Amino acid sequence: MAEDNIFREVDEELRSDRMRGLWRRFAPYVIGAAVAVVALVAVNEGWTWYHANNAAQSSDELYAAFALVDGGDLAAAQAQLDKVIADGTGSYPTLAEFRKAGVLAKDGKIDEAVAAYDTLANNQSDPRLRELALVLGGRLLIDGGTLADVDSRVGSVAAEGSPLRNAAHETLGLAQYKAGDLIAAQASFEAVLNDPMTPANVRNRMGYYLAELASQGVAAPVANADAAASAIDDIVSGDAPAADTATTPAPPATDASAATTETAPAAQ
DSSP, rough: HHHHHHHHHHHHHHHHHHHHHHHHHHHHHHHHHHHHHHEEEEEHHHHHHHHHHHHHHHHHHHHHHHHHHTTTHHHHHHHHHHHHHHOOOTTTTHHEEEEEHHHHHHHOOOHHHHHHHHHHHHHHHSSSHHHHHHHHHHHHHHHHHHHHHHHHHTTTTSSOOOOOOOHHHHEEEEEHHHTTTTHHHHHHHHHHOOOOOHHHHHHHHHHHHHHHHHHHOOOOHHHHHHHHHHHHHHHHHTOOOHHHTTTTGGGGGHHHHHHHHOOOOOOO
């Protein structure tokens, strides 16, 4: 028994010596790895805080620009938006660029606003934002540009599958109406009316446009004529929602710049 105890003690000493040796050999690596993990966590938390803090600041600055626009101080609003564009983080600079283009249009600087939307369309990697910029720029050109100017921007957006196809068709139809191509305008409005995804208020607006075309002698299929008549009846009887009737202009009375500033993404 005594010998067994001695051998056991020797064995434990040897094991202890081996453990100490292994620890002395690998301790720097273990400690270094632990320090690296702590440092990575600290850097990640610091970056997250920094990014969130900057995002919150950009958000506040953008909403301050919105307040200036609502207050009518367009010059100060543009300066504030320029600050967000230059120093903002995340998606806020892009939102500020869209809003700035809308402010330029609201200020009567249509050429500058169209140029701003064209720049956005050319610089956007997101195809949906690119399409939005094209449609907004095209709407500004309904009154001040040519049919070719509008078509060059919204023609591609009117393709099947685009979420903004109906807005593109309506914009193109209004430009065609203004250019005197009533048959083409009718086809554009019908494309919106026949789309099963078109909301009811937009259908009413298309019906109003088609009724205007019908009053000028443009033949319309029975289904669209009925839709147009129904829309007019709703408007006359007061059954149509107030928001729909208030924003349903006849084609010759289109105010593209106002529509643009109301639909710019930064205003959302």
